[in-house]
Amino acid sequence: MPYPEALRTCRDVRTTDEMRTAGAPAAPPEPDLTPGTQLGHYRLLELLGAGGFGKVWRAEDLKLGREVALKLLAHRGARNPGARALLETEARTVAALEHPGIVTLHALEEEDGHLFLVMECIRGRMLAACIPEGGLALSRALLAPALARRA
Numbered sequence: 001m002p003y004p005e006a007l008r009t010c011r012d013v014r015t016t017d018e019m020r021t022a023g024a025p026a027a028p029p030e031p032d033l034t035p036g037t038q039l040g041h042y043r044l045l046e047l048l049g050a051g052g053f054g055k056v057w058r059a060e061d062l063k064l065g066r067e068v069a070l071k072l073l074a075h076r077g078a079r080n081p082g083a084r085a086l087l088e089t090e091a092r093t094v095a096a097l098e099h100p101g102i103v104t105l106h107a108l109e110e111e112d113g114h115l116f117l118v119m120e121c122i123r124g125r126m127l128a129a130c131i132p133e134g135g136l137a138l139s140r141a142l143l144a145p146a147l148a149r150r151a
Contacts, residue, residue, distance in 0.1 A: 033057070033072070040111040042070060042118070049126075053083075058121055068106065072116040084115060091117055 033055070037044045045067075046058040054073045061068050073087050091108040094117075098104075107118040135141075 038062075039070070039072075039114055039116070040109060042068065042109075042111075044070070053086075054116075061118070067121045069103070069119045069121040070116045071119065072114050087115060087117065094119075 033044055035044055035046060039059075041062045042059045043062060044057045044059050048056045048058055048069065050056070052074070054071060057070045057072065059068050059070045060066075071087075073083060088108065091105060094102065094105040103122060104120040105117060106120070109116055109118055131141075
């Protein structure tokens with residue numbers, strides 16, 4: 001079994017095309033989230049990154065008056081039990097860890113059909129900016145998160 005197929009099988013996450021083929025209704029288009037959008041007591045400030053699993057936003061926690069990072073599961077994923085389970089597992093795993101190289105998880109929330117993690121927002125360079133083309137030696141890779149935090 002090729003690697004991408006094995007990964008998808010392990011995670012039980014299906015693409016929109018696969019859901020359509022399986023007889024499930026097509027997912028509606030992603031709702032547009034823009035700076036200023038409010039999800040519960042969090043106001044989105046800036047999109048930090050996006051990938052196939054979802055998006056990470058810098059946001060303001062309006063209750064506690066602090067800056068946080070929100071990792072939002074793609075809207076279609078919030079209705080996919082496999083994707084939801086994966087994010088919930090990530091939340092439990094990160095919440096159980098305490099290390100200077102790992103963000104602190106504050107909460108797992110759901111608002112207006114959006115499932116998301118609320119994490120500390122760390123200023124600094126993106127980790128990718130610390131990695132040269134061709135990669136890092138293992139000893140240097142273990143230090144990369146700490147170097148990104150110092151920036």
